[in-house]
Amino acid sequence: MVQGEKEDIRIKFSRLRNYIRQPHIIISLVLLLLLLFIVLIPFIKMVKDSFIWHFGDTRLSRSARPGSFTIFHWRRILASQITRNVLLRPLLNSLSTALGVSFFALIIGALLAWLLTRTDLPFRRLLATLAVLPYVIPSYIHALAWLTLFKNDRIGGAVGIFQYFFNLSPPNWLSYGYFPIVLTLSIHYFPYTFLLLSASLSSIDSRLEESGEILGATRSYILRRITFPLVIPALLSSFILTFSRALGIFGTPYFLGSPVRFFTLSTQIYSSITNRIPAAGYILALMLVAISSTVIYINQRIIGRRKGFVTIAGKGFRASLTPLGRLKYPALFLVVALLIISVLLPLVLLVWQTLTLYPGDYSLDNLSLLFWIGRGNTEFAEGEAGILRNPAIIKAAWNSIKLALTAAVLSGFIGIFIGYAVVKGRNTKLANSVEQIFFLPYLVPGIAFGALYLSLFTHRIGPIPALYGTFFLVALVCIAKNLPFTGRAGITAMLQIGNELEEASEIAGARWSTRFRRIILPLSIRGALAGFILVFITVMRELSLIILLVTPKTRTLTTMTFRYQEQGYTQFSSAISVLIVLIVVVGELISRKMGKKSII
Amino acid sequence: MKKIIFILLSLCFLFSIILIAPAIGQKEVAEGLSPETVAWLKSAALGDYASETFDEAALYEAAKTEGEVSVYSYSSRVFKFGPTFEEKYPGIKVKGFDIDSPEMVTKVLAEQNAKNYMADVIFIKDPSVVVHELLSRGLVFNYVPPDLKGLIQKDYREPLLVHHTSVDALIYNNEKLSAPPIDSLWDLTKDEWRSRFLFPDPQKMSEFVEVLAAIIENSAGMAADYKRVFGKDIVLSPGVENAGYEWILRTLNNDLVIMASTNDVSNAIGLSDQANPPVGMTAFSRLRDKGKNPNLKFDVMYNIKPVIGVGTKVVICIANQAKHPNAAKLMIHWMMGDEKGGNGYAPYYVLGNFTVRNDVTPVKGSRSMEDLNLWFADPEFVWDEGQKILEFWVANLK
Amino acid sequence: MAVVEVRNLTKVFGEVLAVDGISFAVEESNFLILLGPSGCGKTTILRMIAGLEIPTSGEIYIKDRLVFSSKKGIFVPARKRGVGLVFQSYALWPHMTVFENIAFGLKVKRLKPSDIKEKVEKVLDFMKLEGMTNRYPQEMSGGQQQRVALARMLVSAPDIFLMDEPLSNLDAKLRLEMRADIKNLHRETGATTVYVTHDQVEGMTMASEIAVLNHGIIEQLEQPKKVYHLPSSLFVADFIGSPTINKIEGITALAEEGEGIVEIEFENMLLATSYRQISPGRKVMAAIRPENISLVTAPGKNTLQVQVNTVLPAGAETILQVSHSKLQFNILLTRETDLEVGEKINIYLPPEKILIFDRESAELLPNIS
Numbered sequence A: 001m002v003q004g005e006k007e008d009i010r011i012k013f014s015r016l017r018n019y020i021r022q023p024h025i026i027i028s029l030v031l032l033l034l035l036l037f038i039v040l041i042p043f044i045k046m047v048k049d050s051f052i053w054h055f056g057d058t059r060l061s062r063s064a065r066p067g068s069f070t071i072f073h074w075r076r077i078l079a080s081q082i083t084r085n086v087l088l089r090p091l092l093n094s095l096s097t098a099l100g101v102s103f104f105a106l107i108i109g110a111l112l113a114w115l116l117t118r119t120d121l122p123f124r125r126l127l128a129t130l131a132v133l134p135y136v137i138p139s140y141i142h143a144l145a146w147l148t149l150f151k152n153d154r155i156g157g158a159v160g161i162f163q164y165f166f167n168l169s170p171p172n173w174l175s176y177g178y179f180p181i182v183l184t185l186s187i188h189y190f191p192y193t194f195l196l197l198s199a200s201l202s203s204i205d206s207r208l209e210e211s212g213e214i215l216g217a218t219r220s221y222i223l224r225r226i227t228f229p230l231v232i233p234a235l236l237s238s239f240i241l242t243f244s245r246a247l248g249i250f251g252t253p254y255f256l257g258s259p260v261r262f263f264t265l266s267t268q269i270y271s272s273i274t275n276r277i278p279a280a281g282y283i284l285a286l287m288l289v290a291i292s293s294t295v296i297y298i299n300q301r302i303i304g305r306r307k308g309f310v311t312i313a314g315k316g317f318r319a320s321l322t323p324l325g326r327l328k329y330p331a332l333f334l335v336v337a338l339l340i341i342s343v344l345l346p347l348v349l350l351v352w353q354t355l356t357l358y359p360g361d362y363s364l365d366n367l368s369l370l371f372w373i374g375r376g377n378t379e380f381a382e383g384e385a386g387i388l389r390n391p392a393i394i395k396a397a398w399n400s401i402k403l404a405l406t407a408a409v410l411s412g413f414i415g416i417f418i419g420y421a422v423v424k425g426r427n428t429k430l431a432n433s434v435e436q437i438f439f440l441p442y443l444v445p446g447i448a449f450g451a452l453y454l455s456l457f458t459h460r461i462g463p464i465p466a467l468y469g470t471f472f473l474v475a476l477v478c479i480a481k482n483l484p485f486t487g488r489a490g491i492t493a494m495l496q497i498g499n500e501l502e503e504a505s506e507i508a509g510a511r512w513s514t515r516f517r518r519i520i521l522p523l524s525i526r527g528a529l530a531g532f533i534l535v536f537i538t539v540m541r542e543l544s545l546i547i548l549l550v551t552p553k554t555r556t557l558t559t560m561t562f563r564y565q566e567q568g569y570t571q572f573s574s575a576i577s578v579l580i581v582l583i584v585v586v587g588e589l590i591s592r593k594m595g596k597k598s599i600i
Numbered sequence B: 001m002k003k004i005i006f007i008l009l010s011l012c013f014l015f016s017i018i019l020i021a022p023a024i025g026q027k028e029v030a031e032g033l034s035p036e037t038v039a040w041l042k043s044a045a046l047g048d049y050a051s052e053t054f055d056e057a058a059l060y061e062a063a064k065t066e067g068e069v070s071v072y073s074y075s076s077r078v079f080k081f082g083p084t085f086e087e088k089y090p091g092i093k094v095k096g097f098d099i100d101s102p103e104m105v106t107k108v109l110a111e112q113n114a115k116n117y118m119a120d121v122i123f124i125k126d127p128s129v130v131v132h133e134l135l136s137r138g139l140v141f142n143y144v145p146p147d148l149k150g151l152i153q154k155d156y157r158e159p160l161l162v163h164h165t166s167v168d169a170l171i172y173n174n175e176k177l178s179a180p181p182i183d184s185l186w187d188l189t190k191d192e193w194r195s196r197f198l199f200p201d202p203q204k205m206s207e208f209v210e211v212l213a214a215i216i217e218n219s220a221g222m223a224a225d226y227k228r229v230f231g232k233d234i235v236l237s238p239g240v241e242n243a244g245y246e247w248i249l250r251t252l253n254n255d256l257v258i259m260a261s262t263n264d265v266s267n268a269i270g271l272s273d274q275a276n277p278p279v280g281m282t283a284f285s286r287l288r289d290k291g292k293n294p295n296l297k298f299d300v301m302y303n304i305k306p307v308i309g310v311g312t313k314v315v316i317c318i319a320n321q322a323k324h325p326n327a328a329k330l331m332i333h334w335m336m337g338d339e340k341g342g343n344g345y346a347p348y349y350v351l352g353n354f355t356v357r358n359d360v361t362p363v364k365g366s367r368s369m370e371d372l373n374l375w376f377a378d379p380e381f382v383w384d385e386g387q388k389i390l391e392f393w394v395a396n397l398k
Numbered sequence C: 001m002a003v004v005e006v007r008n009l010t011k012v013f014g015e016v017l018a019v020d021g022i023s024f025a026v027e028e029s030n031f032l033i034l035l036g037p038s039g040c041g042k043t044t045i046l047r048m049i050a051g052l053e054i055p056t057s058g059e060i061y062i063k064d065r066l067v068f069s070s071k072k073g074i075f076v077p078a079r080k081r082g083v084g085l086v087f088q089s090y091a092l093w094p095h096m097t098v099f100e101n102i103a104f105g106l107k108v109k110r111l112k113p114s115d116i117k118e119k120v121e122k123v124l125d126f127m128k129l130e131g132m133t134n135r136y137p138q139e140m141s142g143g144q145q146q147r148v149a150l151a152r153m154l155v156s157a158p159d160i161f162l163m164d165e166p167l168s169n170l171d172a173k174l175r176l177e178m179r180a181d182i183k184n185l186h187r188e189t190g191a192t193t194v195y196v197t198h199d200q201v202e203g204m205t206m207a208s209e210i211a212v213l214n215h216g217i218i219e220q221l222e223q224p225k226k227v228y229h230l231p232s233s234l235f236v237a238d239f240i241g242s243p244t245i246n247k248i249e250g251i252t253a254l255a256e257e258g259e260g261i262v263e264i265e266f267e268n269m270l271l272a273t274s275y276r277q278i279s280p281g282r283k284v285m286a287a288i289r290p291e292n293i294s295l296v297t298a299p300g301k302n303t304l305q306v307q308v309n310t311v312l313p314a315g316a317e318t319i320l321q322v323s324h325s326k327l328q329f330n331i332l333l334t335r336e337t338d339l340e341v342g343e344k345i346n347i348y349l350p351p352e353k354i355l356i357f358d359r360e361s362a363e364l365l366p367n368i369s
């Protein structure tokens, strides 16, 4: 009897061993463990850290004992004289900007998607290519360009171009705060909706619509009753994606909001942490995570669990094109105007600004290349050399490129593993949970994600030394945040390869490492490249995510821009922004050369 | 099977919580000087073991064997006095880092906590925090070059060596206006200055918490000046403690414009050709920008009552367990300059910065600090009240 | 000695019972064909033998070595089982040349480069692929890719050849050619082979044994001839043979003349069979292969008058579809004909060619004659 039981356990154990010994199971488990470390533990640590005293807190309260438990910070944020201005109003502002941005981005993107996939608008292909560009440009560049254009004399000094030429001071609401923040971010984010919706629209079989037409329905009726319901998942997805991104954005509200005391949770997190009251920052970051999870939860309830997120995939059917008739050229004009406003104008403005010797003077005799190639030791900007000669900026440029490449390569690599685990274990619970859990980092707003890492890695954890201030930490946060992209790319690549190519090599006697090296990797690398390039671009223009983690040694171009802008050296900040755009565009061109369309 | 995996996962999960738990419970820094610190102080000849004489040659020799010195500096001017130091003392490499003061504190705390000692010289604003969070915990140590002791009065040597005093003052556009448009801080609460008073964000720049603290500490002076201006005693708003706070409240309610940097303030006020230029508070040393940009036209309003501005201290010290203590001492000595100002001090020998050496003549065009009507931020008061003031500020932002 | 033996092999995918406790053994040098409609579990069985799929329960022996046992918790991974597998999709590695594809397995086994070259060249020769060594799979025709896939399997000289519908992606002519080639290959190498197909003609022509599968169960496992002539169940009878077997629903009756001959009653007609000793009144299904029906001029015993509905001439053969009230028959004539649609003809169903199945169990009734 006892013998039999023992036997039983042994067999169960060896069954488990057989199960676990499958490479994709091992990889899934390792990936889940990794996720534990890059998302879950930082999260738990942040919750814990919001309940303890930190060093700087002795300034707040004499009874502060660094390292011991307290609910002081929660009380301070939730119920004190500063609650209204540190939590409630920023919360409202964050919500209303994120909602506004998602709403307008959705409308612009959806309209554009429809015009460029479903109508007979001229130059559709070219326009569709250009329509993605606003996303490639760092979001705060739109904010800086806005200031260049509409800065009024509230914050005095160099006025914007508008006032320079028309001698008319734009009202505050136009220059700063909610309106320009929503507008510039909508311009930055509409490509999301555009891409998701174009994909969805062009995968709708136009016969569905035509059959409606044959039954005598009008175009608008078809649009409302047939087309719209079919693209609802794509619409909701892009709404969520935009919402959670806009929620965590830092640069734009910082530049455009501060002059009129328009604060958001992200700017408050930043000032709490720079003011060395990290617990307050963590609590606000938790609020951000809570909001974005709630919205996602609601979304999932609406469109069901499995179809939660639409991704861009699939070849389209031939769609029948709606003739625009008399509206054709007005529509074309609108689209072109949108693209000029969202891409060309900001860049031209920035470039122009980098060439002005004295800020705010847009006359021709004020043009100079000083901020690009000046030798320094002049009277300008504390005598710093032009950005192409400035060692600190060149170092930051290398940091940026190094960071973007590291993050792209490593997260691309992990993405391949995610793809492998998910595709190999298709339809098993384990694989599904890997697929879903790896979407999590996407949903944690950027600056909150940075805060998570800040809280975990400023101290040593067991054998891991304090990583704060190291390049590795900055890279780690970029890798983690971008896994959803590369995971997607990895899954797509792996689906295209199929199982049998690997199995054939297993039959041929190859162990897993050989199979991976000789078969899986060479075959998936091209597909994974799309994710790789996307990550490169994203990290090159990343600010919100890394602003809390970057130290002088690990400064990147984006944080340098931020620093110069903050100190009032607008020409430098603009010049660096232009440099970033140049690097990103070169990256994009290389990707085109490699023949892969980038995905977002 | 899947259940087992879930159990495994939750085990990992528990394990990791246990792993991070010690990090939370641990006491972050031990009180009192540790034996290692004492040993280091002995070998570095600092603190109680400091020598009484300054032997530059010997220090240079010792520093050369150390080979380098890293300077955490609150300002980018480290890239000016660094290279001149290297010229003067060949063989010692200067690694300069331009880090904002609060970030520097975070960084030093993190380094000390991780026993990863990177910093040698700490050159920083916000002395209250440095004294209470770093010095009192033995994470930084004061070093006054012995040859300078006689040249610097005691409160600039203790508890920390002050490098210079920096003054923040009110400025106006002297192209549009022939004379300062106001003569009291209280004028800024009047309707005619609504949305036209620029003030750097104290949430970003701790220096301006010090400015506000000085105004509050001298609330009696503020109250007296109120009476002078309005001819009656001040009536405090409900819940407001004193005339200093009242002034903050009223300027905020008068739509004080919060600025991102002192540079922004001086550019905003000083730009020529403005119809209705505002006034504002900025670093006195911004006066030097006028020389660089002919379009800038502004000056300090020297006759404001009760004060034209506030003086704050910039301090300098050596980090605990610094790996290059001799080079650090040499660097501090270099940064303090000489009786003519000196190459090391040169970047700070400008309008608006005031040396602590009593043997140095003021910068050309500058009045001596004693002649200026100023209050001085008291690090002890800032330490006690600073965050309260900041919270008051934040709470009353409309 | 059985080279492959499976016992009670079962595989469940979530809710789907893909393979339901099957057992069989393949003797040395035999060519077993797993035949069945798509989705019946053929591929799954093959993959379990290869070690690419972990069975839910059961045992697998390869050359008397236990490679899988759910009871004992044994699972030998594919690369240690010494099997070769040709995939339906060929699964040639697109980033490797023909040479590299074939040499892969040898390189993995760390053979000397000179040996590898020699071996690869030999199989290339054998598979008539000379001169293609440096091509990539995408640059070859389907037939050539098929040969490369076979060559890749051959080169490692595995103990068993497993092939999963290797010809299904080829056009009819090539399929015929390759069928012969594979048969030759088997004859020359004498390798034990398990071959999966849903094409019954392939099964009939190549196998030394056929296992007909249905819903994860083996319905019949015998030599092709037997499976054809004596299908053990209605399913097998139906599945094998083209055009499909003709079926007549009826009830057994005792013959009036000739002792014990079972007759089948349907639509008030009687059909004599060669069966004896089946109790009368049993619900049965009579079946007869299309080629066993002949045309006769005069009506008589076991003769029906039918109307021609369709004439499908196919060169030397002709398929007729005829009907008698509700009954439909396929008839395969091995000659040309000038019959016209609508014509009335007489057909004869020879009693000895009629099979009788039980309608409930769908099993063939034993014919003790």
Ligand SMILES: Nc1ncnc2c1ncn2[C@@H]1O[C@H](COP(=O)(O)OP(=O)(O)O)[C@@H](O)[C@H]1O
Pocket: C013, C014, C016, C017, C018, C036, C037, C038, C039, C040, C041, C042, C043, C044, C045
């Ligand atoms: N990986 C799998 N996951 C779930 N179901 C599967 C899987 N593989 C096969 N099946 C199911 O098992 C049954 C048998 O499949 P298969 O062996 O491929 O059939 P065949 O090769 O005979 O066409 C089918 O119903 C199929 O849907």
Ligand SMILES: [Mg+2]
Pocket: C039, C042, C043, C044
């Ligand atoms: Mg199959």
